[in-house]
Amino acid sequence: MTDLLTALLATCDERGDAPALRSGALRLTYRELGGRIRATAGGLRAAGLEPGDRVLFSVRPEPAGVVLALGIVAAGGTVVFADPGAGPELFAARLALTGPRWAAAESLLYAASAFRATRWAARRRGLLLPAFDRLPVRHVYAGRWLPGVPRGAHAAGRLAAGPTMSTVDDAPDREALIVFTSGTTAAPRAVVHTRGSLGAGLSVLAGRCALGPADVVHTDQLMLGLPALVAGALWTMPPYGLAASAEPVRYASGLRGVTHTFCVPADFAAVLDAIAAGRVPAPTGLRSVMLGGAPVPPPLLRRATALLPGVELLTVYGMTEIVPVAAATAEEKLAHDGPGDLAGTALPGVRVRTAPDGELLVRGPNLCRGYLGEPPLAEHATGDLARLDGDRIVLVGRKKDMIIRGRVNIYPGLYEPAIARLDGVAQAVLVGLPTGLAGDEKVVLAIVPDGPAEPVVATVRAALPALIDAGALPDEIVAVAAVPVTGRTAKPDREALRRMLERQCASR
Incomplete structure (x- = not known):
């Protein structure tokens, strides 16, 4: 190792x-x-x-x-x-x-x-x-x-x-x-990595994204910076030590002469805004953009493909316990028109399987030793529900995000990517709101419209019956200016969204 x-x-x-x-x-x-x-x-x-x-x-x-x-x-x-x-x-x-x-x-x-x-x-x-x-x-x-x-x-x-x-x-x-x-x-709870599991993570990543001495990597993320150093490449770091979304023009300007970069989706969206507005030119020489840390919505990939032609957009799936696990190109993700979110193909050395309840289980040389104070891990239960489509991993939801309506269990991750692919939808998140009945929730679809709200909501409402299972159709569709996020990777904060929607419903 x-x-x-x-x-x-x-x-x-x-x-x-x-x-x-x-x-x-x-x-x-x-x-x-x-x-x-x-x-x-x-x-x-x-x-x-x-x-x-x-x-x-x-x-x-x-x-x-x-x-x-x-x-x-x-x-x-x-x-x-x-x-x-x-x-x-x-x-x-x-x-x-x-x-x-x-x-x-x-x-x-x-x-x-x-x-x-x-x-x-x-x-x-x-x-x-x-x-x-x-x-x-x-x-x-x-x-x-x-x-x-x-x-x-x-x-x-x-x-x-x-x-x-x-x-x-x-x-x-x-x-x-x-x-x-x-x-x-x-x-x-604390994840413990060894020098070997970290080294193995670099090797696993190199199986999909090979770096060499001629490459220049621009990021403040260790996930790509350390592999760059081990490969003999040049690692350039934002001098301000903040996320790209804080100063997108400055970050985008730092991409001149860069071959690879890593961003979380929210930061990358800010960089694309700066390029689209003409505040900074599209970087020349850029070959690959790695995206990870949060779900990557299809509209972001479509926009990036248009603004950065010829640049490989690679989405990386992983978690603190084992990173990376799988990768998919923008073309692969956008071509996936079935239910769920394509995480990609398991990377070399990583083994995946599903438990009887559909939870994705992963292992590999880059798996952490375990949790501090607990027995060593042989396999990691991700908390993600998935199906294996050949050698590809398709995520269909989070165990803890399940919505219960009547006798139907609804997994938001199974449907949100398809809804987000509709014209005029920048983001789509399904949440359950309490109805007062034990074990029952009202399903609310929150969408961030890319344009006037009313026509987008009408378009979504008309398209949903042919797009998602009847048992998952929302009771209500609400347009919001933005979905609350949490953490440095700006993942959707479903609990904060629930509270926001409850206040909106109560004020009507």
Whole structure:
């Protein structure tokens, strides 16, 4: 099994003075990148970090953060991605579960959480910051020193400039990354990846999207950035460390000379808006756009195909526990006119099957070790309902999103893609609203119209009987300006949509 760290460092040694990382004015060659990773690892070891130590990590996706994270893993530590906005109770529960001995955060985060005034300023913006400066751990800060950084904290920049660790062991079975996923304050859940499972993920992706030294990858996502580095390509990162939707013109301008990029659908839509409005020219030389992290609606693919002719649009299906699982091109997804959403063909090395209730089960060399504190995983139950069409995976819904109307179980994912393919529909989401009868729900179809609402609603209402099963026909069709989203990948927030629709119904 490939060890992510030793594979990357071998590329650094081989590529030498070739460009590796670029962000704004910062340029790192492979020699410099490998040197900084080894120096960070050596500095952490000298400061007392021991193999197996876990490090709470709250540093934005930028070159310094990449070097620090890889240096932690090279030193034998585990990066524990920590969301500082999770709220004090959930943060405390996650802290108790992982038992970190170190914390690595930006100096701005330490400053913002250390003082009452800055905590209140963050709270007014909806961010309930834990007191990072008072965590009973050793500290590393990224960026320039600011008041609030704990006394004795180590500067990440100084670690990267010190003596290097002479050797990095090849240890594919060593714990490397912990990412929190579904779970509650009472029972948080954390996915554990090893250096080997992460390395295997790169190999699986390479089976569908081969990268090489001549390629240039533009993204702030590790999913594509790390494979680019292992392949010897140039990874360019947005200098502002924010999602593309925050500054779409700036992000699109960064695509000049780029061959590959990765975006979540909501961010990519903002980039397409900038190109369509003429605020930035369509990128030349771009060969592939990878989309993942959330469902990719057909209108987005049609629009991208028109604005970026000749560019391969590749949708990637996966989850925290195992990524990637499957991939499909825009042409394959748009040609799929049956029920459900085509996730694509399982990638090399990944094995899939369905349980008796239709839930998709997946396994492969890129499967995580398991959940922290639980037995190792041999197979992952995705929570997605699917059917296997030959070697292709077609998603038909989420187990938890099932709507019950009378004696009929309705899986929204089975029908939403077909509805979204109708002219004038930008997005379609089916939800169930309580009727007051035990175990029964009213089915409401929320659509985001691409134009005047009334004629689009009328067109959808007329088309539905021939498009979806009679048992799934909605009781009501409602046009909304936008569907609420959740998380960095901007997935539809069905619970928030339910609340919004309930308020609309109550106000009538």
